[in-house]
Amino acid sequence: MVSAADRTENPGRSGRSGRAGAPAEGAEGAGGPGPARGRRSGGGEGAQGARGAESGVRSVRTSVWQAGGRPERGRRSAQPASLDRRKIVDTAVRLLDAEGAAKFSMRRLAAELDVTAMSVYWYVDNKDDLLEYALDAVYGGIRLPDVSDPSGWREQLRTLATEYRSLLVRHPWTTGLVGHFLNIGPNSVSFVLAAHQAIRNAGLPPEGQIGGMAAIYQFVYGFGTIEGHFVAHCTTAGISQDEYVARAMGTVNALPELSEYAEAATEMMDARGGTTVAEMRDRDFDFALEMILAGVEAMAARAGRAE
Secondary structure, three states, X not given: OEOHXXXXXXXXXXXXXXXXXXXHXXXXXXXXXOOOOOOOOOOOOHXXXXXXXXXXXXXXXXXXXXXXXXXXXXXXXXXXXXXXXHHHHHHHHHHHHHHOOXXXXXXXXXXXXXXXXXXXXXXXXXXXXXXXXXXXHHHOOOOEOOOOOHHHHHHHHHHHHHHHHHHHHHOXXXXXXOOOOOOOXXXXXXXXXXXXXXXXXXXXXXXXXXXXXXXXXXXXXXXXXXXXXXXXHXXXXXXXXXXXXXXXXXXXXXXXXHXXXXXXXXXXHHHHOOOXXXXXXXXXXXXXXXXXXXXXXXXXXXXXXXX
8 A cells, every 4th residue: 555655745746746647638527536627716827827817718827736836935934833734634624524514714724823813814815725725635544556467456446445435535625625626636636546557457448437437436435425414414413323213213203194215114124234334434425335336347358358
């Protein structure tokens, strides 16, 4: 596995990461492992801005990572000696995890850091830039498998899918951002490149590799989004997931008009086994992922027979 500590802390893109934008044509949008084609507010600069003005289209900066990332301004004596961008981003992630994106603000962040809002803006231009930094930071928590062995493609894809699901559950605020930003920070690109290599290892033909990744990661995005928001809701309500489901089923069972639904739901829940909501959810995820991987294998075999 490759941990976040093994990957670069340099906000600029590495030589290989420049390739990350190419697969976005088929993997853009929420849930895809490729960069999303987000648009951001802000004016263009230099030749790009001039071209935008000539065409009558407003030029926008599409990512904070554009041109190698925004450099930190030189420190002024008025800035707290302990403050830097990494501390700001780490604190932002902690606040987003605890309170969600709806309550997050630059003023709230500054208060948590015990600095003025202007001190924060010395390191990031705006809230959007900070959120993009935060999104890439949590991607740094993904354990990447070794994708050098083509024969291990199934376990590689399983690891990446499981890690992606964990990210979405641990940080439910990310689900609204992965399709909003380009996701071309160093940690995001490392994940993308690993996913690309793993799907190639599976033997899918080039024209089917983006579709194969979409099948896996769009599924994981949907599964992890629902799970993450459900877990967060239970935490906010001060109730366990098991107790919430028990109460919900009690409500359903008490409504005669939902008797058919209640009977079908009970039958399926009993059949899948598991004593807790978490256990049942894990079984569902594993079963669904295995179905998708079996489909990837079947499509790769079909392509091989067609050659």
